[in-house]
Amino acid sequence: NAGVTQTPKFRVLKTGQSMTLLCAQDMNHEYMYWYRQDPGMGLRLIHYSVGEGTTAKGEVPDGYNVSRLKKQNFLLGLESAAPSQTSVYFCASSYSQGNQPQHFGDGTRLSIL
Amino acid sequence: AQKITQTQPGMFVQEKEAVTLDCTYDTSDPSYGLFWYKQPSSGEMIFLIYQGSYDQQNATEGRYSLNFQKARKSANLVISASQLGDSAMYFCAMREGPRKLIFGTGTRLQVFP
Numbered sequence: 395n396a397g398v399t400q401t402p403k404f405r406v407l408k409t410g411q412s413m414t415l416l417c418a419q420d421m422n423h424e425y426m427y428w429y430r431q432d433p434g435m436g437l438r439l440i441h442y443s444v445g446e447g448t449t450a451k452g453e454v455p456d457g458y459n460v461s462r463l464k465k466q467n468f469l470l471g472l473e474s475a476a477p478s479q480t481s482v483y484f485c486a487s488s489y490s491q492g493n494q495p496q497h498f499g500d501g502t503r504l505s506i507l
Numbered sequence: 508a509q510k511i512t513q514t515q516p517g518m519f520v521q522e523k524e525a526v527t528l529d530c531t532y533d534t535s536d537p538s539y540g541l542f543w544y545k546q547p548s549s550g551e552m553i554f555l556i557y558q559g560s561y562d563q564q565n566a567t568e569g570r571y572s573l574n575f576q577k578a579r580k581s582a583n584l585v586i587s588a589s590q591l592g593d594s595a596m597y598f599c600a601m602r603e604g605p606r607k608l609i610f611g612t613g614t615r616l617q618v619f620p
Contacts, residue, residue, distance in 0.1 A: 425606055436598055436610035437552075444606060452607065484552060492540055492602055493559055498552035 396420050400485050400499035407475045407506050415470040415502050417485030423497070424490045426468035427452075428460060430481040431501070437484060443468055444490070475506045510534075511601050513611035520589045520618055527574070528584040528614045530599030540602035541582040543573065546613070547595040555597075558582055589618045 401416040417426065425444050429437040429452075439452030443462040457479060459471045468487075472479060482503050486496040510533040520526035532541065543555040558566045558573045566573045574583040586593055594617050600608040 427607075429610075434612060436612045437600075437608075438610070439607055442606060482550070486552075492538075493557055495542060495554040495557060496608060497554070498544075500551050 398485055398487055398497050398499035400483075400502050402502060403500065404503045405505070407472075407504065409475060409477060409506060411475050412471070412473050413475065414472075415483055415485075415504075417468045417470070417487075417499060419466055419468075419485075419487040419497070421487060421497065422465070423487035424465075425488045425496075426462065427486045427488075427496060428458070428468065428470045429484045429486065430454065430479075431484060432481050440470065440483075477506045480504060480506045511599055511609050511611035513599055513614050515614045516612075517615045517617070520586075520616065522591060522618055522620050523588055525585060525587045526589055526616065528586070528597050528599075528616065530582045530584065530611060532580050532582060532599075532601050534580075534601065534603075536603075541573070541575070542600045542602070542608065543571070543582075543584045544598045544600060545593075545595045546598065552598075556584065586616075591618050591620070594618045 398419045427442040428440040431437045438454050441460040443449045446465045449460045461469045482501045485499045488496040512531045539560045541558045545553045556568045556571045558575045570587045572585045596613045598613045599611040
């Protein structure tokens, strides 16, 4: 049982390059999320989606774009990578009910040089 | 604004002893939920336990229990009979509205023999 799968697991970029992180879930969850985790700061929400074709901004959306063309996939894009975007990125998904936990992928470690 | 505070950056506990990890929160919303997640050194986020604001009893899941004191706005995680495998980062999180989670900065727990 795969759960939430993130691709790739590691990536090194140069400043100004672009890339897309892919998140796929097989639990038929309505909601999906992208977080970043920086040392000493816990997880911060970048963008989230409450259903196919919908996206919304989280706490730290600047410099990122997202798309949810299919219910099971949630893509996070960096159009012009900056060193400040060096972080570990987590995707999560959940059912819509508020008492349901978010299920996380294993994370993507991204370094911007 | 909603906020989660974890004041213990690090905790030590001897194997087989119980340990309490503190979490306080701030919200004006009468309906909210509190989650605890474990992050081992391998990096994945593991859901442990959930407490809803209207739940009458403290949540329990195996060796994990949540000491929920609503008037004091605290939701401390209690781990009984600590095991070496409990060594990890522990994050408290609060549901904001029906969708988003606000995370604390985490507590690193180290269990020693």
